[in-house]
Amino acid sequence: MFKVLPKQTHSMQTRDRVRLDADVYYPDAVGPFPVLLMRQPYGRAIASTIVYxxxxxxxxxxxxxxxxxxxxRGTSEGEFWLFEDEIEDGYDTVNWAAALPQSSGVVGMYGFSYQGMTQLYAAVKRPVALKALCPAMLGYDLYHDWAYEGGAFCLQANLGWAIQVAAETARLKADEATFLALSDAARNLPLHDPVPARPAIMSELAADSFYHDWLDRPPSDPYWQRLSxxxxxxxxxxxxxxxxGWFDPFMRGTLNLYNATAARSQHPQHLLVGAWAHLPWGRKVGSVDxxxxxxxxxxxxQIRWFDQFLKGIDTELLNEPSVKLFELGSNQWRSFDRFPTDAKTPYYLTSTGLAGLTDADGSLTSTPGDYSAFDQLVHDPWRPVPALGGHASAPSGSFDRASLDCRSDVLTYTSAPFDDGLQVIGQAIVTLYCSADMPSFDLSAVLSEVRPNGGVYNVTQGYRRVNSSEVTEPLQIVLQPICIQIAKGSAIRLSxxxxxFxxxxxxxxxxxxxGxxxxxxxxxxxxxxxTEDSCVLLPIST
Structure with missing residues (x-):
């Protein structure tokens, strides 16, 4: 380990003569040294230390x-437009960083969320100095993996982030009134305006926010492709x-990026997935330790990764399986040569027609029921089923949702307890034969572990917005990827x-x-x- 010199501030100019500022940390020794670069929009003093x-x-x-x-952002010059300038600016920055005094001329990048995206953008024009990346928790497809899920707008996450970004813009402009108003809105999300997804405060105080683009642009708009x-x-x-992280809203983006690059890359692609939410990355997520x-x-x-590819040190990671997953339930790490994509086992929905009233009337069985049944669910917008944990709401993670499952507007289907437990690794798919009496409806599907003591802890979930005129049965909801050992004596439940909301x-x-x-x-x-032919397709490991 080296001693480290006091932080230095350095500036560079982009190709269009915009000054970008950076904090630079040098080992207190004679180089050369490789460079690790993070490009972020939250004020460089933070440096993503909330997770790193x-x-x-x-x-x-x-x-x-x-x-x-x-x-x-921060003290850098220019106008901030979400993701718009990161390809060119990233390329210029990598070349600048590679030429810093005592640099060995090679650069690696790290960071999560926005900072994960800037890594990919910086690599697009293939700067020669850029040799390795550690992208974490990002949107591979900006529309499907970030802004929307199953065609449904990710309201709480998108609005909360848009307000944070707008508040930082106001702070940089020394607009105290706007900053304070947005800060208050961040702590009490404005969800009850005449158009709930379009709160007046965003139109009035953040008219140039990306949020409006995300609300208004259809999936076919070139905007999404250009920034993905x-x-x-x-x-x-x-x-x-x-x-x-299993409870990160961008887990599907992380997995999609990994699968796409691993399928074609001539270089090592490794995947590391923990129990974590988007932040922080710790041992307790939701109410479960x-x-x-x-x-x-x-x-x-990351140090091991960069030692291998920036310093040329044989860390032996190339001799290890490329996928390392934290298994919930057993609470241990497991290694694989690839992300599991094994065939899925169906568990069929059966019901007496009262699956919304008692948890004894809806079942999950390994064989289809011998009769057809229909369950009705009445959705009242005055009292929508609330979000609880999972990957798309805050706080994220696993919570006891037994009281939610008692609501009559939640249909539940529960298996018998497992004699030997159940190991689920991959992406589950819920297949439903469902219709509604209105032009549009939503479906929320939550898979939970029902413990012997009666606790019902969400494991994974998915969401889909459906236009009735476009329904082609069956409807499918792809759930968040997961790796879990369901304990002996526990059951599983689909809600x-x-x-x-x-x-x-x-x-x-x-x-x-x-919008x-x-x-x-x-x-x-x-x-x-x-319920006949409706099922959950579970990626059960054998």
């Missing part, structure tokens, strides 16, 4: 660490350590509802988009579920 070790720790391992404010890393990743090929093994090991994993906007049934749907126009929706 401080840059000083990385510098002490023999790296020059550069934490840069992206254009229009998915559009560009085939342009480059680098060693990448992909990092995700997954033990000491669940604590983040990402900092050490179905027509809302998960405020993770997603309440569907008023009119067919209006979230146009008025609260006063919301209608009561009756859903009819045919």
């Amino acid at each position: 070790a401080h840059p000083i720790w990385y510098a002490a391992h023999g790296y020059i660490v550069v934490i840069q404010d992206v254009r229009g 890393p998915k559009t560009y990743v085939e342009a480059f090929d680098l060693p990448m350590l992909h990092i995700g 997954y033990g000491s093994e669940a604590a983040s090991l990402c900092d050490r994993a 179905l509802s027509a809302a998960c 405020p993770a997603y906007p309440v569907n008023g049934g009119t067919g209006a988009t979230p 146009e749907a008025k609260a006063i126009a919301a209608q009561i929706i009756t859903l009819t579920l045919q």
